[in-house]
Each structure stands twice: as structure tokens, then as C-alpha cells.
Amino acid sequence: xxxxxxxxxxxxxxxxxxxxxxxxxxxxxxxxxxxxxxxxxxxxxxxxxxxxxxxxxxxxxxxxxxxxxxxxxxxxxxxxxxxxxxxxxxxxxxxxxxxxxxxx
Amino acid sequence: xxxxxxxxxxxxxxxxxxxxxxxxxxxxxxxxxxxxxxxxxxxxxxxxxxxxxxxxxxxxxxxxxxxxxxxxxxxxxxxxxxxxxxxxxxxxxxxxxxxxxxxxxxxxxxxxxxxxxxxxxxxxxxxxxxxxxxxxxxxxxxxxxxxxxxxxxxxxxxxxxxxxxxxxxxxxxxxxxxxxxxxxxxxxxxxxxxxxxxxxxxxxxxxxxxxxxxxxxxxxxxxxxxxxxxxxxxxxxxxxxxxxxxxxxxxxxxxxxxxxxxxxx
Numbered sequence: 001x002x003x004x005x006x007x008x009x010x011x012x013x014x015x016x017x018x019x020x021x022x023x024x025x026x027x028x029x030x031x032x033x034x035x036x037x038x039x040x041x042x043x044x045x046x047x048x049x050x051x052x053x054x055x056x057x058x059x060x061x062x063x064x065x066x067x068x069x070x071x072x073x074x075x076x077x078x079x080x081x082x083x084x085x086x087x088x089x090x091x092x093x094x095x096x097x098x099x100x101x102x103x104x
Numbered sequence: 105x106x107x108x109x110x111x112x113x114x115x116x117x118x119x120x121x122x123x124x125x126x127x128x129x130x131x132x133x134x135x136x137x138x139x140x141x142x143x144x145x146x147x148x149x150x151x152x153x154x155x156x157x158x159x160x161x162x163x164x165x166x167x168x169x170x171x172x173x174x175x176x177x178x179x180x181x182x183x184x185x186x187x188x189x190x191x192x193x194x195x196x197x198x199x200x201x202x203x204x205x206x207x208x209x210x211x212x213x214x215x216x217x218x219x220x221x222x223x224x225x226x227x228x229x230x231x232x233x234x235x236x237x238x239x240x241x242x243x244x245x246x247x248x249x250x251x252x253x254x255x256x257x258x259x260x261x262x263x264x265x266x267x268x269x270x271x272x273x274x275x276x277x278x279x280x281x282x283x284x285x286x287x288x289x290x291x292x293x294x295x296x297x298x299x300x301x302x303x304x305x306x307x308x309x310x311x312x313x314x315x316x317x318x319x320x321x322x323x324x325x326x327x328x329x330x331x332x333x334x335x336x337x338x339x340x341x342x343x344x345x346x347x348x349x350x351x352x353x354x355x356x357x358x359x360x361x362x363x364x365x366x367x368x369x
Contacts, residue, residue: 021221022149026157026357072138075228078131079124
């Protein structure tokens with residue numbers, strides 16, 4: 001089950017990066033298109049902590065997969081976005097673990 | 105217990121760094137493989153995006169349609185007169201073109217390519233021609249209208265990455281021809297498809313809508329390629345040079361085919 005969830009995250013992020021680089025590029029002049037992968041990973045990271053459990057690590061997989069796709073479809077070296085996203089996810093996890101108590 | 109947890113973490117981190125290093129070592133092959141798998145989907149998404157953005161643009165401009173219509177009617181009157189003049193010039197031009205053989209294909213040896221995607225953060229394009237098609241780093245990329253797009257910055261087996269002239273790393277010399285005098289300057293990419301024309305002294309007269317062309321002095325690009333139109337001019341006594349903003353001639357949303365110059369005379 002866990003593997004299927006990771007696979008779903010993986011393919012969703014892949015589709016998001018394709019959308020971002022090939023579809024939303026056309027609207028760039030009219031409106032500012034945000035980085036969908038960053039938003040998806042942030043979203044997952046927040047709600048995983050609140051709704052699921054602080055012990056779940058799907059956001060780590062999302063950061064690795066999302067960062068990897070961003071690196072592949074950009075001119076950066078592989079690892080650039082992975083490290084940034086992992087850093088953000090670790091930061092959010094640490095904040096939630098130390099300072100946030102969610103009522104059960 | 106704590107030590108074994110630390111050891112486990114260390115192994116994971118080292119393994120992760122090792123995988124990243126291997127991936128970077130084979131970066132070109134990894135990226136090429138991904139582009140190869142993704143290109144059919146990306147082609148569909150690219151053309152869908154093109155159609156939807158056209159529709160979106162029409163909806164946005166609906167509000168100004170009435171005012172624009174009146175304005176166009178007025179312009180149309182003037183244009184009719186221009187058309188008669190231009191027809192005469194066209195005839196003359198065709199004769200001259202035949203005589204001097206100045207078609208795009210005559211001037212350059214070209215390879216045609218499609219755009220696959222645009223970089224998320226910077227001004228780069230991915231095109232569907234690579235080292236297999238004799239593309240190499242540094243080749244110049246233009247549009248059908250002879251507008252300069254940029255240079256090939258990275259070559260994979262089946263794909264290449266084009267650094268647009270609007271990329272912040274792009275910098276080359278260009279000219280604006282004003283009443284048979286040329287004003288030389290440097291075109292600097294500003295990111296997000298914007299350019300600026302720099303190092304123009306205050307005494308040089310430049311007007312809005314003036315056209316910037318590549319110049320032979322830089323040697324980076326063949327001379328006479330269209331770069332962009334002057335959009336905004338700012339003169340300030342505190343600045344040693346004029347601030348000239350240029351809007352590039354190419355429009356990523358409308359380009360269907362691009363051309364790579366493999367050789368120019």
C-alpha cells in the first residue's frame with residue numbers, strides 16, 4: 001500500500017512538471033505561474049504532519065521525486081532542487097515535531 | 105542503539121550522495137532518456153497550451169474590443185495608402201531578391217526543430233534535435249522571421265537546450281540604425297523574456313519602436329538578425345548611460361518551428 005502511494009506521488013509530480021514546462025509556459029506573459037512542484041511538496045509536507053502522522057515520510061519521497069524531475073527538466077545539475085526541497089521538508093518536519101501539538 | 109541509528113543515517117546520506125554523483129556523471133544520458141519518454145506527452149501539452157492561451161488572450165482582450173475597433177478603422181485608412189506603395193516596393197524587392205539570392209536558406213545552412221519545453225526557472229528552451237542531428241554547442245537559433253532566439257547551450261543525443269537571449273547570462277553587441285547612423289550597444293538579458301540595450305551615451309538619439317539588430321562586432325551572432333524593438337527609454341542625469349528596455353521579436357507562445365544555423369556565409 002505504501003509503495004502504491006509513493007508511486008502515485010511519483011507520477012503526479014511527473015505530470016505536474018510536464019504541465020509546468022509545456023502547458024503553463026504559454027500563460028507566463030499574462031500571469032505569474034507559481035512553481036507547482038514546490039507547492040505540491042509544501043502542501044503534502046504540511047498536511048502529512050497535520051492529517052496523517054508526523055511519523056509518515058511521504059513528503060521526503062515527494063521532495064526527492066519532485067526535485068529530481070525539476071532538475072531533469074531544467075538546466076541545473078541533478079540534485080539542485082532535490083536538496084532544496086529536502087531541506088524545506090526537513091525544516092517543516094522539525095518545526096512540527098518541536099513546536100506543534102495537534103489535538104487528537 | 106543511538107550509535108547504530110547514527111550509523112544507519114550516515115549510510116543513507118552517503119548512499120544518497122553517491123547516487124546523485126552517479127546521476128550527474130551520466131547526466132546527459134539520464135536527461136536525454138527522460139526527454140525521449142516525455143516528448144510525445146510534452147508535444148501534446150505544448151500545442152494544447154498554445155490553443156488555450158490563444159483563447160484566454162481573446163477573452164482578455166474582449167473588453168477593449170470596441171475601442172480597438174475604432175482605432176483600427178482609423179489606422180486602416182492610412183494603411184490602404186501604404187499598401188499601394190508597398191506593392192510597388194514588393195515587386196522591386198522580389199526582383200532584387202532573385203537577383204541577389206538573399207533568402208534565408210541562401211544566407212544560412214539551417215536545421216529545423218520543434219520546441220519541447222521551457223525551463224521552469226530560467227530562460228531556456230528544449231528542442232527536439234541533438235548531437236544525432238549534427239547540432240553542437242554554440243550554434244545560433246533563429247525563428248522563421250529571422251528573429252534571434254539564442255544559442256545552443258547544451259547538447260544531448262536527441263535533444264538540445266537553447267539559452268534564450270533574454271537569459272541573464274546572455275550578453276552580446278548589437279546596433280540600432282537611426283537615420284542611416286548606427287548606435288552601437290550591448291544587449292543584456294534580464295530574465296523572464298526581457299532585454300535591455302546598454303552602454304548608450306546620452307547624446308545618441310533613440311526612439312520607441314526602433315529596431316535592434318545583431319552587429320558583426322561581437323562575433324557571437326551573424327550580423328543583421330532581428331533582436332527586438334525599443335519599448336522604453338529612460339534618461340537620468342545620475343546615470344552615465346541611457347536605460348533602454350527592449351522587447352524581443354520572438355514570441356515563445358506563437359513560435360511553431362525554430363531554425364538552428366549550422367553554417368553562415
